[in-house]
């Protein structure tokens with residue numbers, strides 16, 4: 001029975017999508033090697049699913065919470081309760097989860113701008129931050145940025161081994177330092193991401209020596225990949241995007257922050273205005289998909305993770321350098337693949353796009369995007385615009401031409417995506 005189903009899938013791919021049988025053999029081989037890793041991922045899914053379920057129950061969520069409000073949004077219990085569920089899931093005193101937070105960058109910017117004042121210092125402990133945050137910080141003096149508003153900034157480069165330089169970090173913190181920010185995911189960098197254990201070690205070092213310093217974690221792409229989240233190991237504040245992991249592919253838009261109550265309140269003043277902070281903000285039709293997406297998030301993250309593991313093994317078998325390796329521990333859903341040329345990056349994205357449910361007929365073109373410094377290529381015909389918990393790939397077009405693959409709402413879809421990407425690549429170079 002199972003053999004027939006498997007061959008139906010591969011026959012279909014071969015006939016309807018013209019996938020070379022050598023690639024099909026490779027993906028079958030990769031899939032066999034990945035089975036033990038898939039089993040480990042399923043265990044994490046199971047425990048995170050229970051954690052999310054319990055958080056819904058502890059906050060007595062009911063059908064009427066799923067409805068939204070209009071206008072000022074006064075008395076929007078669904079909106080407020082959603083924040084309580086997030087706080088429970090992430091072990092926070094308080095959370096801010098809003099459709100008015102337009103992206104992950106905005107969520108992180110609220111945490112920074114709400115909590116840093118003129119003369120105070122921000123330190124990035126994990127080297128150069130994600131591209132879009134550079135303009136928020138204002139490393140080139142951007143209008144409205146932290147630096148332009150008189151906030152001091154220091155970046156602690158990673159060690160030669162691409163680890164957090166704890167010694168340098170400890171030496172760099174001074175009486176001016178108000179906050180240290182850690183980036184959990186590698187972003188567009190060829191390095192390992194920082195898992196919960198590594199974050200814990202670094203946060204403990206900061207807290208032991210400088211208890212007043214706020215430790216913030218950019219949690220983008222990290223939610224539900226491990227059994228613990230950064231607040232459980234000493235972080236004060238986390239932030240992320242609802243069109244990544246915690247939205248489960250269902251949330252329509254939005255961002256979140258979670259952490260210490262005063263830090264969340266300061267971010268809320270920034271989001272709205274002092275005095276009205278959290279009491280306003282119509283949720284419109286945001287609540288229902290945000291709740292359902294959070295409920296599904298552990299499962300969807302599990303699918304995306306299995307897809308990333310499969311992609312790692314498959315492209316390694318095809319001779320490409322990958323990061324992480326298929327059997328290395330993970331703390332985010334990103335799979336980096338070193339393609340080595342602009343041409344292969346374009347063909348990878350072209351092929352992946354052909355595997356998308358929407359706009360499969362489009363050929364992705366490189367473009368300069370708001371917040372990014374180099375031209376970027378992106379593939380992803382997603383239900384939610386720009387969603388990267390859905391199957392997508394992107395990367396800046398600069399040597400050594402690393403593509404970053406992420407998301408996918410089902411393992412089967414991701415498998416199809418990587419096969420179509422490899423097929424397209426084989427037309428430009430034999431792989």
Ligand SMILES: *Cc1c(COP(=O)(O)O)cnc(C)c1O
Nearest residue numbers: 103104105130185187218220241
């Ligand atoms: C995605 C991401 C962000 C924020 O990106 P948005 O596109 O603004 O949601 C920030 N940091 C990291 C590490 C990310 O992956």
